[in-house]
Amino acid sequence: MKEGPAIAPVAALLGDPxxxxxxxxxxxxxxxxxxxxxxxxxxxxQTASGHLSKLEAARLVAAEKQGRHRYxxxxxxxxxxVLEALMGLAQRTGAIRVRTxxxxxxxxxxxxxxxxxxxxxxxxxxxGLARQGLVTGETELALSEEGRAFFQCFGVDVARLEKxxxxxxxxxxxxxxxxxxxxxxxxxxxxSIVVERQWGRRDESRALVFTCDGLAAFNQAFRLTSEDxxxxxxx
Amino acid sequence: MKEGPAIAPVAALLGDPxxxxxxxxxxxxxxxxxxxxxxxxxxxxQTASGHLSKLEAARLVAAEKQGRHRYxxxxxxxxxxVLEALMGLAQRTGAIRVRTxxxxxxxxxxxxxxxxxxxxxxxxxxxGLARQGLVTGETELALSEEGRAFFQCFGVDVARLEKxxxxxxxxxxxxxxxxxxxxxxxxxxxxSIVVERQWGRRDESRALVFTCDGLAAFNQAFRLTSEDxxxxxxx
DNA sequence: CTCATGGTTCGGTTATGATCGAAGCATGAA
DNA sequence: TTCATGCTTCGATCATAACCGAACCATGAG
Numbered sequence: 290m291k292e293g294p295a296i297a298p299v300a301a302l303l304g305d306p307x308x309x310x311x312x313x314x315x316x317x318x319x320x321x322x323x324x325x326x327x328x329x330x331x332x333x334x335q336t337a338s339g340h341l342s343k344l345e346a347a348r349l350v351a352a353e354k355q356g357r358h359r360y361x362x363x364x365x366x367x368x369x370x371v372l373e374a375l376m377g378l379a380q381r382t383g384a385i386r387v388r389t390x391x392x393x394x395x396x397x398x399x400x401x402x403x404x405x406x407x408x409x410x411x412x413x414x415x416x417g418l419a420r421q422g423l424v425t426g427e428t429e430l431a432l433s434e435e436g437r438a439f440f441q442c443f444g445v446d447v448a449r450l451e452k453x454x455x456x457x458x459x460x461x462x463x464x465x466x467x468x469x470x471x472x473x474x475x476x477x478x479x480x481s482i483v484v485e486r487q488w489g490r491r492d493e494s495r496a497l498v499f500t501c502d503g504l505a506a507f508n509q510a511f512r513l514t515s516e517d518x519x520x521x522x523x524x
Numbered sequence: 525m526k527e528g529p530a531i532a533p534v535a536a537l538l539g540d541p542x543x544x545x546x547x548x549x550x551x552x553x554x555x556x557x558x559x560x561x562x563x564x565x566x567x568x569x570q571t572a573s574g575h576l577s578k579l580e581a582a583r584l585v586a587a588e589k590q591g592r593h594r595y596x597x598x599x600x601x602x603x604x605x606v607l608e609a610l611m612g613l614a615q616r617t618g619a620i621r622v623r624t625x626x627x628x629x630x631x632x633x634x635x636x637x638x639x640x641x642x643x644x645x646x647x648x649x650x651x652g653l654a655r656q657g658l659v660t661g662e663t664e665l666a667l668s669e670e671g672r673a674f675f676q677c678f679g680v681d682v683a684r685l686e687k688x689x690x691x692x693x694x695x696x697x698x699x700x701x702x703x704x705x706x707x708x709x710x711x712x713x714x715x716s717i718v719v720e721r722q723w724g725r726r727d728e729s730r731a732l733v734f735t736c737d738g739l740a741a742f743n744q745a746f747r748l749t750s751e752d753x754x755x756x757x758x759x
Numbered sequence: 760c761t762c763a764t765g766g767t768t769c770g771g772t773t774a775t776g777a778t779c780g781a782a783g784c785a786t787g788a789a
Numbered sequence: 790t791t792c793a794t795g796c797t798t799c800g801a802t803c804a805t806a807a808c809c810g811a812a813c814c815a816t817g818a819g
Contacts, residue, residue, distance in 0.1 A: 294611045294615040295544070295614060296538060296544050296607060296614050297543075299610055299613050299614045300535050300536075300539040300610055301536070301540070303532070303535035303539070304536030305532060305807075306530075306532040307807080307808090308532075309531050309532035310532075322765080323765075323766060323767095324765070324766085332807085332808075333808075333809060334765080334766070335767075335768085335808085338767055340807090342767085347617045348616070356765095357764065357815075358765070358766090367612065367613065367616065368613065370697075371609045374605065374606045375534055375606060376531055377602065378602065381582075542778090558795075558796060558797095559796085567777085568779060569796070569797090570778080570797075571777070571779070573796060573797055573798085574777085574797085574798090577797085591795090592785075592794065592796080
């Protein structure tokens with residue numbers, strides 16, 4: 290007697306500890322890479338890749354390619370809802386909380402993404418520019434008239450940027466903040482300004498360490514306020 | 525990184541076809557014996573017994589001994605809710621609907637979800653009650669003052685329902701309609717009324733077959749109009 | 760170009776668990 | 790008592806799939 294869709298195949302996907310851990314890591318809506326998910330699940334990258342293929346085939350997760358990375362996210366809120374419900378059921382038997390690994394705080398605060406600023410400061414930058422109406426759009430970003438004037442004043446040769454093949458503004462997905470930050474020619478220019486004025490320096494990794502004065506100057510230059518900063522994810 | 529209870533062990537239980545079939549057979553809220561569940565799952569009694577032991581240990585099902593028989597039922601409405609939600613996921617992800625036929629159509633029209641009404645009629649019921657302002661809220665449903673009066677008039681002891689531990693109104697996601705229908709103590713009461721007044725009868729599956737007169741009486745009793753019925757889902 | 764890195768695919772090993780036969784209990788009927 | 794039925798436990802078989810090493814592919818950096 291077949292009744293409705295067969296739940297077993299889907300449930301079996303959720304029933305493997307490695308896959309369940311990966312999905313749990315994606316529960317907050319962020320998009321994570323294969324490597325990060327592999328670490329979260331405690332398996333090698335090959336194994337994680339195989340698991341993610343199955344999850345993607347079942348449309349439980351969706352993937353976006355970005356440069357050399359592949360970012361996975363839950364395919365929709367309904368998936369998270371089912372996971373939530375399953376946690377409720379699991380609590381009856383016994384609630385288990387898994388270990389939490391502290392990540393590099395500096396990387397999350399500010400880092401270089403290819404050639405532009407990412408991390409918390411990068412997200413705050415885009416938030417602030419959008420709030421002031423200097424850039425517009427959601428994922429397809431554009432420089433407004435006010436924005437052109439602002440950056441022109443700032444000493445950026447906007448006309449030259451617009452002549453190039455590369456998009457002036459590009460929304461780049463942030464792995465640490467799960468929000469968009471500013472890429473493109475303008476993003477690269479801003480990073481070069483930050484480095485040039487020695488507001489911060491790049492250490493050996495991709496982390497960008499702001500000086501105390503530099504951070505203040507950065508915030509003032511782009512008129513960023515505390516409301517632009519993404520909420521601190523709980524440790 | 526915040527982690528909740530580990531879902532993998534529970535999901536793994538649901539991930540076995542034999543166990544999933546047994547749980548599906550219990551979805552109508554009745555209690556079945558080991559033999560019946562073994563037949564429903566297509567396995568021998570020994571195998572079924574082993575599965576049921578695991579399900580009982582995880583508190584997904586509860587057992588009652590009666591003479592030489594042992595009756596198993598779902599341990600609660602929340603289990604049924606998770607199963608329904610999983611069916612929704614399974615369908616959305618392009619699940620293999622093994623057999624589609626008249627039985628499937630009947631299930632979509634009206635069926636029993638644990639102890640309340642689901643399917644097209646169940647969705648229409650909640651729509652109508654919400655349209656009339658008898659129940660309020662989106663996912664967190666509540667009975668309005670008018671609603672209390674309405675059901676009181678109807679012969680429902682609302683005060684008694686409110687005294688119980690179980691929520692009076694509960695929104696349950698429908699796998700066939702992808703809409704919410706009414707669960708909770710009130711939902712269960714309404715189903716019992718439908719059966720009691722012989723507006724419809726339960727067949728051997730979860731389907732609930734309305735009589736022609738019964739359907740009219742049902743619609744009239746809850747003042748449902750055609751606008752309350754969900755649009756026919758395409759293909 | 761070369762090198763490094765992120766990710767996928769393949770193959771072989773291993774372990775978990777689903778399954779059923781057979782035997783063992785328990786309950787109720789004769 | 791003896792027998793029958795409903796169910797559980799034990800033991801052995803067997804299939805699935807999780808896992809990792811190694812090789813391979815693609816992209817970006819230098």
